[in-house]
Amino acid sequence: MRNECSIIRDLLPLYAENMVRSDTAAFIEEHLKGCKACKKEYEQNYGRSEEAPPAQEVSDAAPLLRLSRKMKVRKMQTIALTALFVAALFVSAFAVLDAPIYLPYSEKTVTVQPLGDKGMLLTFDDEVTDFDYTIYEDPDGGDFCYCEIQAWTSLWDKWFSQGKEALSAKVTLQHAKPVLVVYAPNDETENVCIAKYDPNAEKRIEKNVDHESITVLPRLSLGYYLILAAAALLVLGIVWFLTRKKETVHVWIERIGLYPLAYIISHCIVSGINWASYSLSRDFSLIVFISILLYSGLLLAHNVWRLKREIKEINP
Ligand SMILES: [Zn+2]
Structure with missing residues (x-):
């Protein structure tokens, strides 16, 4: 080993850290070009091979590429x-x-007139913007039918459908049984018996009929679904807490748990904090529809938030 070699080897650690002056660096580089032993020593100890810089570039570029791909995905997901x-x-x-606002009964709300021997004409007050009626046999086995009427308006109709024609409906009957026309106010008060239509009687419509009243009860299924969603959320919350050290399990629990959350929010939007519903199928289909939209949104938000964190980790 020549004298110069031992000086160079003393300087190599400083050179590797770029801590020598430029003329010293030039001197070391000059020596390394001519001395294979020192060059080998340098490559072995400081791992800087001048022949293989591309490997270094690739490993530098890979996280950058990943980063830019993640940022692109995040942008699309945000949109x-x-x-x-x-x-x-x-x-x-x-x-x-559009939520129905059921109207209480007054004499003007709906009037019943005979229409030959096969039906009746229902005419509604102009406050009514929508209605529904169902005809069913007396559940207690009496020899007559019920025609149960509901009438409502909505905020939208109150604001935008003023001055529209009064609604009316022709009700045709398939049988010769008398029909009791009842109005359901849907506010947990008793049904009002408006009239009795008897196709066999001389005077077909009889008003002020005395009849045992029934109350239309709201359907409670929405309340049960709400409890179910809250219970699912609670169970998932506990599992989430117990698995807080397992990242992948955590992510999936969060993804699943977002649905009951979306369902609860949708319930509150559609039905307020009411458990009971007089328009179950309408309310339920709207809740499911909104909850699916919300769930997709929350799932994406969760993804975007996770991506944001990953991007931060790659590029602090
Ligand atoms: Zn040397």
């Missing part, structure tokens, strides 16, 4: 997320504006 929440907002606004 989709906004679209979903806007859609959910519109459907929610529709659900609130």
Whole structure:
């Protein structure tokens, strides 16, 4: 080993850390070009092989590429997320504006007139913007039928459908049984017996009929579904807490748990904090529809949030 070699080897650690002056660096580089032993020593100890810089570049570029791909995905997801929440907002606004406001009974609300021997004509007050009626046999086995009427309006109709024609409906009957026409106010008060239509009687419509009243009870299924959603959320919350050290399990629990959360929010939008519903199928289909929109939105939001964290980890 020459004298110069031992000086170079003393300097190599400083050179590797770029801590020598430029003329010293030039001197070391010059020596390394000519001395295979020192060059080998340098490559072995400081791992800087001038022949293999591409490997270094690849490992530098890989996280950058991953980062830019993740940022692109995040951008697209954010756009989709906004679209979903806007859609959910519109459907929610529709659900609130269109929610039936049932009308209490007054003599003007609905009037019944005979229509030959096969039916009746129902005429509604102009406050009524929508109605529904169902005809069913007396559940207690009496020799007559019920014609149960519900009438309502909505916020939307109150604001935008003023001055529309009064609604009316022709009710045709398939049988010769007398029909008791009842009005359901849907406010947990008793049904009002408006009239009795008897196709066999001379005077077909009889008003002020005395009849045992029934109350239409609200359907409670929505309340049960709400309890179910809350219970699912609670169970998932406990599992989430117990598995807090397992990252992948955690992510999946969060993804699943977002659905009951979306369902509860949708229930509150459609039915308020009411458990009971007089319009179960309408309310339930709206809740499911809004909850699916919200769930997709929350799922995307969760993904975007996770991506944001990963991007931060790669590029602090
Ligand atoms: Zn040397």
